[in-house]
Amino acid sequence: MSRRFKTLILLLLLIAGNAVLAAPQWVAHTSIASPDLPPGGWSRFDDLFRDASGQYQIPYPFAELVRFLEARVDNGQRSGVRQVFIPIGRSLQRNAPAPDFFHFPRALIALQGEPAAGTRVLEYRLFIAHQPSTATLEVISYNDIAGRFEFQVVDAYDARQRPLVRQANRLMCLSCHQNAAPIFAMRPWSETNFNVEVAARLHDALPARFKSFVGSLSADAGAIDLLAERANYLAAAQLIWQQGCSDASCRAAALLALLQYRLSGETNFARSDSVYRSDYVANLRRNWQRNWPDGLALANSRIVDRDPFAEEPLTRTEDALSLRPPHATWRDVDAIVAGGIIIRLAGFMTQADILRLDRHLIAKGNRSVQNNERLEARCRLSNHTESTRLLKCANGASKASLRATIELEYSLGKVQSMRLLSLRLADEPGLLEPTIVNLTRLADGLQADLENADGAISMRLPSGDRLHSLKLHWQDDSLQREIHLEIEIAREFQIIEQALASMLLNHRKGNGASLSTGPFQREVIMAELGKALGLAADHNEPPQARRQQHAQIPARTLPLLKGEQAGDLALLQPYCGHCHGADTLAPPGFLAGNDTTRHIEQCAARILARLLAWHDPSEQAIAPMPPPASIDANWSQSEDYFNLTAAIGEQLAATRGSAAVIAATAGSYDLLPPCMTID
Numbered sequence: 281m282s283r284r285f286k287t288l289i290l291l292l293l294l295i296a297g298n299a300v301l302a303a304p305q306w307v308a309h310t311s312i313a314s315p316d317l318p319p320g321g322w323s324r325f326d327d328l329f330r331d332a333s334g335q336y337q338i339p340y341p342f343a344e345l346v347r348f349l350e351a352r353v354d355n356g357q358r359s360g361v362r363q364v365f366i367p368i369g370r371s372l373q374r375n376a377p378a379p380d381f382f383h384f385p386r387a388l389i390a391l392q393g394e395p396a397a398g399t400r401v402l403e404y405r406l407f408i409a410h411q412p413s414t415a416t417l418e419v420i421s422y423n424d425i426a427g428r429f430e431f432q433v434v435d436a437y438d439a440r441q442r443p444l445v446r447q448a449n450r451l452m453c454l455s456c457h458q459n460a461a462p463i464f465a466m467r468p469w470s471e472t473n474f475n476v477e478v479a480a481r482l483h484d485a486l487p488a489r490f491k492s493f494v495g496s497l498s499a500d501a502g503a504i505d506l507l508a509e510r511a512n513y514l515a516a517a518q519l520i521w522q523q524g525c526s527d528a529s530c531r532a533a534a535l536l537a538l539l540q541y542r543l544s545g546e547t548n549f550a551r552s553d554s555v556y557r558s559d560y561v562a563n564l565r566r567n568w569q570r571n572w573p574d575g576l577a578l579a580n581s582r583i584v585d586r587d588p589f590a591e592e593p594l595t596r597t598e599d600a601l602s603l604r605p606p607h608a609t610w611r612d613v614d615a616i617v618a619g620g621i622i623i624r625l626a627g628f629m630t631q632a633d634i635l636r637l638d639r640h641l642i643a644k645g646n647r648s649v650q651n652n653e654r655l656e657a658r659c660r661l662s663n664h665t666e667s668t669r670l671l672k673c674a675n676g677a678s679k680a681s682l683r684a685t686i687e688l689e690y691s692l693g694k695v696q697s698m699r700l701l702s703l704r705l706a707d708e709p710g711l712l713e714p715t716i717v718n719l720t721r722l723a724d725g726l727q728a729d730l731e732n733a734d735g736a737i738s739m740r741l742p743s744g745d746r747l748h749s750l751k752l753h754w755q756d757d758s759l760q761r762e763i764h765l766e767i768e769i770a771r772e773f774q775i776i777e778q779a780l781a782s783m784l785l786n787h788r789k790g791n792g793a794s795l796s797t798g799p800f801q802r803e804v805i806m807a808e809l810g811k812a813l814g815l816a817a818d819h820n821e822p823p824q825a826r827r828q829q830h831a832q833i834p835a836r837t838l839p840l841l842k843g844e845q846a847g848d849l850a851l852l853q854p855y856c857g858h859c860h861g862a863d864t865l866a867p868p869g870f871l872a873g874n875d876t877t878r879h880i881e882q883c884a885a886r887i888l889a890r891l892l893a894w895h896d897p898s899e900q901a902i903a904p905m906p907p908p909a910s911i912d913a914n915w916s917q918s919e920d921y922f923n924l925t926a927a928i929g930e931q932l933a934a935t936r937g938s939a940a941v942i943a944a945t946a947g948s949y950d951l952l953p954p955c956m957t958i959d
């Protein structure tokens with residue numbers, strides 16, 4: 281038997297090819313080692329739920345937790361907590377509620393909107409999944425100091441017990457969360473209550489709780505999909521900030537651009553500015569060649585959609601454990617990649633930060649009015665109806681530095697009001713869409729003030745400068761003679777440029793941390809920028825990180841499986857022990873406890889199927905083990921693989937007979953005896 285079995289495996293090995301291509305480097309991926317405990321800092325979840333003494337206070341029940349979070353994000357008219365229910369899914373918790381899937385649906389929430397109190401960005405920084413039947417929360421939330429998402433699990437989350445928060449086995453989580461961030465299905469999100477059939481079944485099971493599902497479709501699945509995608513870009517932004525930029529001038533130029541982007545209401549930034557091009561883009565290009573000659577690959581936050589009511593077992597492509605192609609591969613750094621990173625980095629600042637900067641610029645800029653610049657243009661009456669007049673304004677023919685289209689409301693032989701349809705300046709690539717706050721009649725025309733309304737940021741150009749006012753002058757109300765447009769721009773952004781220059785100088789003297797290598801940290805940047813600008817300290821700022829240590833994770837100790845008696849089965853320990861050595865049902869802890877021999881025996885058919893799956897590329901095949909994302913594919917050509925597979929095959933034959941070996945290789949994985957059962 282044993283010889284025949286080895287020959288079979290040898291044959292399988294020969295079939296598999298092993299071509300190696302120059303692959304781009306992953307931005308963040310399972311294959312990049314990262315410790316379970318963060319190298320520094322705490323997760324958003326820790327920030328929100330740890331009290332001053334370091335104890336976790338987590339509102340219960342889950343609806344209470346949702347309310348708690350709703351009070352902390354301002355999402356306009358909508359709730360800042362987006363939520364879906366997934367009764368039948370593909371997560372680690374998917375089998376926990378069996379067979380009462382619709383009574384214990386997994387709830388999944390993600391945050392959207394601006395922080396209501398405190399100043400840390402919450403949007404796409406916190407994702408929580410709740411499985412009521414096991415009283416478990418799974419948490420993925422951002423750690424600014426480490427510049428990564430933390431994976432955590434909360435056990436005993438119920439009314440009677442004290443919840444236990446622990447740092448998860450990161451590599452195990454990352455076997456599906458290959459992007460080291462949240463993952464979510466593509467549209468139409470069939471496993472969620474966005475699917476009317478799922479919503480109806482949830483309502484049948486729990487009518488009181490899910491009455492809102494009747495006849496209404498929630499937009500939350502789409503929102504969570506998008507939030508997960510945004511979260512996915514954080515690692516790329518951090519990598520470029522730290523390694524794409526190799527010096528402080530590059531980071532200062534990136535910071536300048538992202539502040540312009542935010543101050544202009546996310547319209548644009550000065551992409552053709554020489555500092556941006558030489559200090560940021562050129563530096564990034566050089567480092568790209570050096571660091572990522574084969575390009576960078578951004579892992580995917582999306583898994584393919586799956587019909588939860590399908591009869592057929594999961595296909596390879598549907599299985600979250602299967603290796604997924606990248607979401608994007610950047611072979612080289614072009615203007616779009618370089619600019620895209622600026623936009624992603626801009627998402628680290630809160631709207632409150634930008635408002636403070638805006639107000640400060642106005643206050644400081646007003647004291648030096650000579651910085652204002654006027655641009656003039658002539659306007660033509662281009663067409664009109666009874667009640668409107670359309671004006672086209674430009675200063676010069678082909679290379680106008682100012683162009684505008686304005687609609688005037690006209691009645692009783694007079695101009696009554698105006699609307700700006702378009703405005704374009706030569707050195708600002710985008711179309712501007714200012715809102716007029718205040719309209720004043722002048723003796724010879726109209727003045728539109730573009731000052732900011734309460735709580736809104738000013739109308740700013742991609743240069744960061746402020747569009748202050750707009751005047752139309754005419755000689756008579758019939759508009760038959762010359763009409764002039766005059767706009768006034770407050771050149772205020774130089775105040776920020778000066779502050780950044782002084783931060784850079786400080787950095788060169790060895791002071792300040794904001795521009796050093798290390799993750800982009802909004803709090804450090806705002807503190808140093810605020811100081812350079814002479815801004816008063818922000819009292820909303822959370823207290824400095826508490827000096828508490830993370831509780832150490834006990835080392836994973838694996839009993840048994842040593843020495844002669846285990847033979848090649850001892851190979852299970854180094855290759856499987858990291859994820860199957862804890863006392864869990866998912867993944868099954870067949871290497872935990874004192875009864876490993878029995879557990880391995882019980883699980884042998886499934887183990888064998890998972891090992892052989894390395895050489896079965898078909899869509900119907902089960903995902904191989906260890907998860908492909910966690911190990912180099914060459915493993916399936918190694919002597920260890922061969923010896924372990926043979927040993928499991930032999931053991932299965934010895935305990936259950938050769939029919940069991942044939943069954944394990946036959947492909948009906950779900951029919952094989954289950955690995956672990958609750959004793």
Ligand code: HEC
Binds near residue numbers: 386409432449
């Ligand atoms: C077997 C694959 C698999 C493993 C392993 C896994 N997850 Fe997930 N996880 C998923 C899938 C699929 C989703 C999205 C759909 C869903 O929740 O059903 C998800 C969603 C989540 C979410 C909700 C936010 C999001 O990503 O959409 C959290 C939080 C989460 N997982 C945490 C964890 C943690 C913590 C671990 C490790 C203890 C872990 N997961 C391990 C498959 C997995």
Ligand code: HEC
Binds near residue numbers: 455856858883910955
């Ligand atoms: C990096 C973590 C990791 C490693 C290493 C790993 N596994 Fe797994 N294993 C998982 C995860 C995650 C699952 C899926 C759990 C789920 O969602 O059902 C799983 C599932 C399994 C299952 C399926 C259990 C069932 O109920 O059908 C078997 C069998 C298995 N693994 C065997 C192995 C063997 C054998 C090795 C070593 C050669 C190994 N695993 C190494 C993470 C790992």
